[in-house]
Amino acid sequence: MAETKEEKRLNPDELLEQIAKESQGKLTVFLGAAAGVGKTFTMLEAAHNKLKDGVDVVIGWIETHGRQETEQMVVGLPRIEPLMIDYRGKSLAEMNIDAILARKPELVLVDELAHTNIPGSRHVRRFQDVEEILYAGIDVYTTLNVQHIESLNDVVAQITGVIVRETVPDHMVEQADTVQLIDIPPQDLIKRLKEGKVYVPGQAEQALRKFFRPGNISALRELALRFTANRVDKDVNQYMRAHRIEGPWPAAGRVMVCVSGSPFSAQLIRAARRLAGGLHADCLAVHIEAAKRRFPMGDKERDRVARNMQLAEELGAKTLTVVGNELTQEILEVARAHNVTAIVIGKPRHSRLWELWHGSVVDKLIRQSGGINVYVIQGIEEPEQVSAIKAANPIASPEPWHHYAVGLIMTALITLASLLLKNRIELVNIVLLYQLPVTLSAYWWGRWPSYFTALCSVITFDFFFIAPTLNFAVDDIRYLWSFVTFLIVAFVIGGRTELLRHEALEARQREKSTRALYEFSREIAAVSDLQVIAAGMARQASETLDREVVILLPDNGGKLVLRGEHNLKTTGPANVLGQPLLDSAEAAVASWVYEHGQSAGRSTETLPGAKYLYIPLKAHETVVGVFGIQVIAKNVTPEQRRLMDAWIGLAAIAVERVKLAEQTREATRQPSCACIRSE
CATH class of the missing domain: 3.40.50.300 (P-loop containing nucleotide triphosphate hydrolases)
Known part of the structure; x- marks a missing residue:
């Protein structure tokens, strides 16, 4: 009752x-x-x-x-x-x-x-x-x-x-x-x-x-x-x-939808939203990011994941990103932790042979779900939607031709050494020597220079050491299998080395981000100066995110002024601390964010012509300032956005703490002043 x-x-x-x-x-x-x-x-x-x-x-x-x-x-x-x-x-x-x-x-x-x-x-x-x-x-x-x-x-x-x-x-x-x-x-x-x-x-x-x-x-x-x-x-x-009217109330529940970089995820999100609406339940959108992937996630896939998660937020769903290895296990752990009653997942589009080799996530999920309902939705391919608003296009990095050139030089040196020692070493040893430039190319530069070096090695080995020499004909068919095996080994080495390099890079980035957040939180723990807090945040966030950052806080008159700034490259006239931004258009966008408590600027759908992305510093639903980050050359990834949210949360709490302390000191001063005057 x-x-x-x-x-x-x-x-x-x-x-x-x-x-x-x-x-x-x-x-x-x-x-x-x-x-x-x-x-x-x-x-x-x-x-x-x-x-x-x-x-x-x-x-x-x-x-x-x-x-x-x-x-x-x-x-x-x-x-x-x-x-x-x-x-x-x-x-x-x-x-x-x-x-x-x-x-x-x-x-x-x-x-x-x-x-x-x-x-x-x-x-x-x-x-x-x-x-x-x-x-x-x-x-x-x-x-x-x-x-x-x-x-x-x-x-x-x-x-x-x-x-x-x-x-x-x-x-x-x-x-x-x-x-x-x-x-x-x-x-x-x-x-x-x-x-x-x-x-x-x-x-x-x-x-x-x-x-x-x-x-x-x-x-x-x-x-x-x-x-x-x-x-x-x-x-x-x-x-x-x-009006406290008696009636049958729907039981609380939650519908969870699995979001990925698939072009069908948007349809799953909409289907989950309709299901949650019909069940009078909350909606949870979860992206499981694999800790170990065969190949790193490309920019296109990352952008699609970001768009899908943004769509889920627009539809009123709570979003969550989890890093894990076993996809099925992670989905079920999240579902049980958040009291999920229904899971929406896409119907697999892999071949039966692929599922026999790798296993079916849907089958595992249905078998292990217990009391959780699983809804399998058929996705229909739709044209790729181009976002109306996005950050400036990434600057294409120059072609690393020297990586391929060095691989070719290493192959040439191995060939020269092998020709000089041709009468002293066996062909099998020469093959092993050719693996050296392939492995080094993979370790230093990634899989594509490694594949190029492997192909050059096979061609060179065939031309100089397989009879008849000095042409590409092969008398013994068994050497063809050796070539195939060599290329397969090179492919595996290059792919795995690329994956290890990517995982090491992500681990260093996470460690750098965690260390920066820890150092910033320790710096501001006992600081009561807004200028020091803003400057520290701007410096730490800029170095971690590799972007220019500004911190704007209101002055005594409620007007936003610059309190912290860190420029990676100083170009043009510099802003002055304690004064509004020199660019009046940017200052207007920042003021709008401060007044409305909503993000605006580049990579958003509000005032997207700005150079910076402006995010309100909120503490207990009160806007205490504005965080600005330059978004010109690259889009902000979901991981960077989560990191920015962490910075903003810390800074907002610190700013509110300092302001409350100032108000307390002001309140304690006033009675004593009144007593002196009365005397």
């Missing part, structure tokens, strides 16, 4: 969410199954009713698409003039957020929530604009089609054969105060298309042939209806909890 009473109470997270939402604007989403169902018309109609009731309503952005009935509804509603942005020699219009915030109406209309903004805008996506408007306490009416909801993206692609590029995170719709479904029968929508009320005639004919087929429309309507029904069910549960 006690457990039932506990379940009826609002948990702390729900209470905090309610308190936070009370200070923000209210979001109303007009949701439709497809374009042309009347979302914008209905939104404008509701806005006119609000205007009649005395509500201050303005149009932030509207798309009439040339529809006369929609254009007529715009008449009579105040409108914020758009912001003109120069892009590729053209002046294009975009929603003016600053004008809306300055005008501060009670309600603003923002059409097409999934829209991607013109490069040069403050945010990459329009839903981020809406979040900022809501944060300012302004109510928003907006429109959205069901195919633009992120977790339904792959389902829509299966139904329609069209991959929707512009999507909105699920949490944006789920946190809306009202979701109003706008729906019309498929026959009426097709009729509107044929009459030219949705698209111009040429576009309408193409849309009818591809996207707006009756079956597609019916399937999209079903998706919209189910999504709205789930939303209503969630609202009812929240209402029953808030």
